[in-house]
Amino acid sequence: MLSFSLLSNAIVSGLLLGGFYAGVAAGATISFGLLDIANIAHPAFVVFGAYCAFALNQRFHLDPLLAAVFVTPVFYAVGWFAYQLYHHAFERRGDDSMRGLAFFFGLMFVGEVVLILTFGVDYRYSSAEYTSTTFKLGPVAFPLREVIPFVGSLVILVAAQAFLKRTFTGRAILGVSQDPIALRLMGADPVRLKRIAFALSIALAGAAGALLLVLEPIEPAIGRDFIGRVFAIAVLGGMGSLPGTWVAAVMLGVIENLTSIFAGASWAPAVAFGFLLVTLTVRPSGLFGR
Amino acid sequence: MTGPLLFRAERIAKRFGGFTALDSVDFEVSAGERVGLIGPNGSGKSTLVGCASGSLRNNEGAIWFEGRRIDRLSPHKRVRAGLVRSFQLPRPFRGLTIAENLRVPLFFAGRAGRDSRAIDEALDFVGLSARRDTMPADLTQVDLRKLDLARATVAEPRLLFVDEAMAGLSQSEVDEILALLMRMNARGVAIVMIEHIMRAVTSFSQRLVVLVAGRKIADGDPTKVLADADVQRAYLGE
Amino acid sequence: MVAVAVFAAMHAVGNDYVFYAGYTVLQYVVLAVAWNILGGYVGYVNFGVAAFLALGAYTGVALGNFAPFPLPVMMLAGGLVAGLVGLGAGYLTLRLRGIFFAIATLALAVVLQTLITNWDFVGGSAGVYAIRPKHIPVFGSYIEYMVFLMLLVAAGVVAVSRAIERSSYGLGFTAIRDDEVAAEATGVPTLRLKLIATTLSAAFMGMAGAPLPYYVTFLEPSSAFNLSYAVNSIAMPLIGGTTAWFGPLLGALLLGVAQQVATVTISSEINLLIVGLLLIGFVILAPQGLIGLLGLTGKRRSV
Secondary structure (H helix, E strand, O other): OOOOHHHHHHHHHHHHHHHHHHHHHHHOOOOOOOHOOOOOOOHHHHHHHHHHHHHHHHHHHHHHHHHHHHHHHHHHHHHHHHHHHHHHHHHHHOOOOOHHHHHHHHHHHHHHHHHHHOOOOEEOOOHHHHHEEEEOOOOOOEEEHHHHHHHHHHHHHHHEEEEEEHHHHHHEEEEEEHHHHHHOOOOOOOOHHHHHHHHHHHHHHHHHHHHHHOOOOHHHHHHHHHHHHHHHHHHHOOOOOHHHHHHHHHHHHHHHHHHHHOHHHHHHHHHHHHHHHHHHHHOOOOHHHH | OOOOEEEEEEEEEEEEEOOOEEEEEEEEEEEEEEEEEEOOOOOHHHHHHHHOOOOOOOOOEEEOOOOOOOOOOOHHHHHHHOOEEEOOOOOOOOOOOOOHHHHHHHHOOOOOEEEEHHHHHHHHHHHHHOOOOOOOOOOHHHHHHHHHHHHHHOOOOEEEEOOOOOOOOOOHHHHHHHHHHHHHOOHHHHHEEEOOOOOHHHHHHEEEEEEOOOOEEEOOOOOHHHOHHHHHHHHHHO | OOHHHHHHHHHOOOOOHHHHHHHHHHHHHHHHHHHHHHHHHHHHOOOOOHHHHHHHHHHHHHHHHHHOOOHHHHHHHHHHHHHHHHHHHHHHHHHOOHHHHHHHHHHHHHHHHHHOOOOOOHHHHHHHEEOOOOOOOOOHHHHHHHHHHHHHHHHHHHHHHHHHHHHHHHHHHHHHOOOOHHHHHOOOOOOHHHHHHHHHHHHHHHHHHHOOOHHOEEEEEEHHHHHHHHHHHHHHHHHHHHOOOHHHHHHHHHHHHHHHHHHOOHHHHHHHHHHHHHHHHHHHHHOOOOHHOOOOOOOOOOO
């Protein structure tokens, strides 16, 4: 039965979730959309970030949002080294993308197993008090555990966009994605810029992970749900456009949530992949594509 | 000596998102002709080659080859029909030796009933016979270009688009490639040369076409074209 | 011929356990060599190995619900279904870049798992029992029968692999892997070749999956679609070497046997962790794989 309350709640929840997905996908928009690095381990980094936030929460009773502040620079460093490895092993050799993909797949898988060995397969929660609070606006509920990741992701995206558009380094990164040869002629080092950008993408993943912990209980395999979402959003959003990422993510969130409620939760993952397939077939440059 | 019309692109338009790379361009090549295609960076030369060879789909206009509409044909089918292109940066098959690189067009460019002598001939033609068992990674720039041309030769093209094959080469190397292309043309291959090296393009071409910002602004005798005020202003005088 | 010899050797050991372990190793031989046809030769990564394996398994289950078909028939049917699905998925996504094909294979696994979990005809989420038939043609036990059939499939996929390597198809595959744009511009019908590779690869994976219900006797979706199939199927060729049929075979034998031996001593998680780490290590440090390290690749090198 289609009640207004159910429908409006589904839409609002979808909007909030979608906004959060945008934060998760922001890093992938940078690494895949701008740098053309097919990092399918990106969601794995997000989950790792979530577990880091969880550990900090457990050990030091640190609120996940505060944990995000600590996690972000650490993940930046991790991303920095990961790119070094990737560049020396694959990009520099001009290697076929098959090995790069296998590399990230291996990272993703090893990461998951490490999490299983460290934390076990049970769901883990954060012990932040506000996660059970809910605001109500008429019949529509705004659970804080959804609102906070929504807002947090917005912050992530705005900050990233400001960096890309307003800082010299950021604009140089945008430049390297368009024309690396011209950039080299100007004296900039494309490798250094890409390293910074990739490190940034991982840092964003870590921050989004902390938000994930606020949103829902986590378990090691949860990253797999996000692979489809992240790439669908990156492509639909125009491969490198952060505003496009946000819009695409919100759209996905709403449709996925509606599907989940009206057709059953097990069909939700298929929505993201379906999105991706349709986009690639019909308009590969996405909604906001260059 | 040029023959009947071989290739015709009529009112070709190609857009990338909001950017118009080609705007209603007409381009013709006759059998056995040597055409030079010049223009500033970003003027659409490579886009035109892309549309001609099939790696890009033209948004508007029509393309004919030997009297057939080829707009819908995939690149490999155009190669089999006799329309071949080379790339701005050499693209050898890095996991294969030089000779094996040539086996690919031998098998796949659709010329039935040929054997490996065609490979030997092609290697001989470009002067790479001594390097037949080398891997591309061990070749010099000019040899890589020669490999590209050898690959094109094996495919037995009737029309060859050569996209900036001389970029980054020394004077004598440029002459080597130029001589190669002249020899190919002497065999009856129509060649469209996209180049920035003016002396090469002017000495090679029977006809010169100038593209600026996606539009053709001149098409004719090289000396006359280069003396044209518009061409000078748009291209040379910048 | 080798297959018969191997089988005779196993029989000579007399211990049923050898057959159980051998089945798993052989299954991985098939999966690894099959994966390599598309992954190693053409350069397109398939993450959804489990999807094709499960298609084979569940085709068998579905058929079995109608009538007790003999296992070879189920294997052929499984191969056919998996091959067709592979062809279809390939047709939709092989025009796109490799990464999108790879993600599509993941998507296939996810969607297929959802479909099967919701389809009660084949047991749904609760799973389904597969009882081994009492009447066994020729062989002493059903497991011996399954192992023999698996040996045949393994011999088959290796034969196909070798044939590809020697044929113009193999040349075309290598050209695509090295530079797909250049291959197309040299006359290689890239889409057609990619589809052929995908279909063959998927079909063999389906054939390997058909006996699975009878091997485990109880089949349920979450284990049939386990990601460890993908990890192993990718790790084995990358560790063994991707340029020749011998590479994935070697990788599968080594890793398969090692894992069989290790399952008693170490946990399955650590087992998979090691496989994953080996995968990463080899991909970075030894891109030619073991056969490269041993100098067996000859002139053809994967770049």
